[in-house]
Amino acid sequence: MSDHADTGGRPAGLPEPPYYAVVFTSTRTAQALADGPDGYARTAERLSRLVREVPGFLGEDSAHTPGGLAVTVAYFRDLAGIEQWRDHPAHLVAKRRGRERWYERYAIHIARVEHSHAFFRGAA
Amino acid sequence: MSDHADTGGRPAGLPEPPYYAVVFTSTRTAQALADGPDGYARTAERLSRLVREVPGFLGEDSAHTPGGLAVTVAYFRDLAGIEQWRDHPAHLVAKRRGRERWYERYAIHIARVEHSHAFFRGAA
Numbered sequence: 230m231s232d233h234a235d236t237g238g239r240p241a242g243l244p245e246p247p248y249y250a251v252v253f254t255s256t257r258t259a260q261a262l263a264d265g266p267d268g269y270a271r272t273a274e275r276l277s278r279l280v281r282e283v284p285g286f287l288g289e290d291s292a293h294t295p296g297g298l299a300v301t302v303a304y305f306r307d308l309a310g311i312e313q314w315r316d317h318p319a320h321l322v323a324k325r326r327g328r329e330r331w332y333e334r335y336a337i338h339i340a341r342v343e344h345s346h347a348f349f350r351g352a353a
Numbered sequence: 354m355s356d357h358a359d360t361g362g363r364p365a366g367l368p369e370p371p372y373y374a375v376v377f378t379s380t381r382t383a384q385a386l387a388d389g390p391d392g393y394a395r396t397a398e399r400l401s402r403l404v405r406e407v408p409g410f411l412g413e414d415s416a417h418t419p420g421g422l423a424v425t426v427a428y429f430r431d432l433a434g435i436e437q438w439r440d441h442p443a444h445l446v447a448k449r450r451g452r453e454r455w456y457e458r459y460a461i462h463i464a465r466v467e468h469s470h471a472f473f474r475g476a477a
Contacts, residue, residue, distance in 0.1 A: 240460035254414045292416040292424040300416040300424040336364035336471040340464035347460040
């Protein structure tokens, strides 16, 4: 196995670059946890379904350290899809609610992916 | 508060774009958890210190869902810093070990950040 045996694979479900990544990092308020059935979790689940309908949406990766940072990376074919999602009515409502109640802080990075590769155990 | 009251802030510690983001998503083997004091956690901690010495390193965000996906985003001023880190001897050793023992799978995306903004509660 060469040192670069991992560089041949494509990340699952993603095309050859270029494509786009939207990196969303956030920490939530105590209220986001306590907000009940119409609160953060339900909204996040609904948005996660809606974004899949946006043309050019390629997939997303998400991780959340309990009590700490959450990082979600959504992949899009092009900027047009990102702009359509940014302006989606349900997303606009959720973003306003998020700033009012759910997020202590967040940051968004919109980035053009120039290179990507993947490793899968057993495939190297 | 306008709907775009969040768009004026810069993410903490980061300059105006363009800069670069390296997105690393991974799931670990059971062995990564059981590997003891010379294993995954110790190596990750050491690399996290070493990367701060790379010229152009701007910071990183990391989240890990217990038993699930980990997502780390490292920010760099330019591609030269990313290449220097890619070829760092301690990083090369760790990457080989990672493929041999610690990772079930991983993906790396190298992306040029074109736009970023941040929200901080109380600052909007």
